[in-house]
Amino acid sequence: MCEFRPKWMQIFNNPRALLFFLCAGSFIQGFVLNGLNSVNATSLERRFGLSSSNIGMIASVYDISAAIFGVLISYLCSRGHKPRCLGISILVMGLGSLVMALPHFTTDRYKMGSENVLDQSVCLTGNNTHCRANTNGSRLSWYLYIFLIGQILNGVGGATLYTVGFACIDDNVSHKRSPVYISILLCLTMVGVAVGYTAGGKLLDYHVDFLFIDSNRINTDPKNPRWVGAWWVGYLGGGLIAIIMGPFLLLYPKKLPVQKSEKSLDDESMKQLQHEVDSRPHQLQQQQQQQQQQQQQQFQTQLPFISKDSGNPEHLVATEICKLSHNPTFLMVTLGAIAESVNVGGFATFLPKFIQNHFHQTPSWASMLAGMVVVPAGAAGQLLGGYLSRRLQLHVKGMARMCIITLTLSSVGIAAFWARCDSVPVAGISASYNANKQPYDIVNLTSKCNELCHCTTEIYEPVCSPDGLQYFSPCHAGCTKISANGDFYMNCMCVESPVNFQQQPTVEPQTVSRNTCVHDCTQIYFFLPAVFLNVFFSFIAQTPLVSMVLRCTDQDQRAFALGLNAFLVRMLGSLPGPLLIGTIIDRACSVWQSTCEGDSSCWIYNDIGLAANLIVLVLTLRLVSIVSLFLADRFHKPFTSSAPTEAPTRTTTTTTTTTTAALAVTGGAGSGPGVVSGAGTGRGGSGLAGSNTNTYSPPQPSPPNKDVVGVGGDHHQRTSDVYSENLVIPKRYSVHILENDIQNYNPVDV
Structure with a gap:
């Protein structure tokens, strides 16, 4: 089975084809989770008697699943067959989409009530016996748990796609191409969101049972408040595409042939380097042995994460959390990011529903309007935020002040929620x-x-x-x-x-x-530009918020700080956001759909009360963000790494040559002194490391006889060792080291 390698399939065995299949998964993730779930909110409420709080729960359970299972699966896959893990994750995500569509095929056809209008709509004197005729309400409400199961599966697959997917790309393409490939992958997510809003909204113009019912015979249209569109088609299509694309990734090898060829070239370079180093005199070997213990202590001092507690991960995690809890800048930046995440997560879920009810639009048109506003504004704002941070070369204080300005400007657009039709x-x-x-x-x-x-x-x-x-x-x-x-x-x-x-x-x-x-309403033409500016200025602050976490923490804490920040933002922001907004929307309900089992979905909302509650919530959260960033600006002090910025360099002169060895370690979580820039994956998750330069220079080395040059959270780090006299170890040379080998590691032998 493993030897089955038909020649015609080898055209896919390259990084570009791998990127294509990963982009398909990224597209489905954005299409289903960020597009269809928002578009179909009202239709699911009508069809299954759900409240806005239930819809918020469906949206939030994705974050719970991603937070719990995503880190664990990413950790396991980081040590295993990454393409195979990604193929399985896309299959799981496809299964989740199919589960989301399953309720349509296991329920009876939707009845709007017009079929029995003489019995149910007109005035009938006498006893009302309608309850005994309707027994579907209670059974339909149980489908909430089916949607929750589907979202759990989507969370497992979607979270793995972005953690293991980035690492898989980085393992199989060059350093110069890796950022481009990752950018394309993220871009396809945004494309998926846009298509989810537009195509998903257009599908709502078709009756939910259009395959079985002639739409011309239905005496109603999408303007009817009881209308339910074909919400299930998008989930079915997305699930089938994922099921088709996922197996292709299962066929990929652990390393692509391109990577193997590059590795063979690196091995040849290492052999040549070894030969050159072996030809050098070994006159200082005795002196190096005498300094071995001293150099090992110095090495461990400059790599703070390698200590006597390295065998106790629980103690290390508690220590790092304690350090970050005493970092006021980190705490304030995280608090501001949490407040913004509540706003973004909540309104991304319910904006189409708000437009539909507040401005009397059809579900399809409301969804398309929301997509045309949110997606371009968010993408443009995030790109501009990263560009300004780089162009202006902002540090923590500068980025905090820029975020305060943009969030203040964004707050002006909140007044748009007062706009409403007569x-x-x-x-x-x-x-x-x-x-x-x-x-x-x-x-x-x-x-x-x-x-x-x-x-x-x-x-x-x-x-x-x-x-x-x-x-x-x-x-x-x-x-x-x-x-x-x-x-x-x-x-x-x-x-x-x-x-x-x-x-x-x-x-x-x-x-x-x-x-x-x-009546005709023109207030929506004021509302949409204001929402665009609100989203645009809000997303300008997203990239600086991440960069500030990197700049305000120690070099060896950055990846862990990013992981902890992402975990807190997801659990305290993205997760409760839809639940909170959904509860506020439910509280503004004037008339509930009353069935024999109790209230289900809302028919009519109090427009003024809903707008007032949303404005108060958004302004409160925005005030928390601005005050937090102001305090971060006040508390922050110019950061000084705990490791020395410039280690003493020992130079020894012989009768023939003078050699200086410099060790530069590149990595993320768990990386030590060196040039730190790039994505690193540690035990607790993944993160983007910052940029800081520290150099460790041991004395004149003996000929390298060990292939140990990097230590990291996953014991797998890309390294770059630069020696004087034009002796360069290839940048793509990577090795492994185990935790229990650290104590026996001798830096002099490097």
């Missing part, structure tokens, strides 16, 4: 049954004219009277008859004035039309 008077909610305005906090859909009709809020069938007053349903308007074409309801006891439509001269008095009284 409120439509709804009888019993925002107006009394005699068309007089009443306070929003008084909701009573029952009046003397309909108290004998036994109306419920299970079906929302809005109707509009000639005087512009909207009723929740024909039953609440007291209507007892329906026209032949189903467009009008007649004999409506709550409608006082007779009707005289010019286009319908034969319509009977006390008639209402089967539609809403919504």
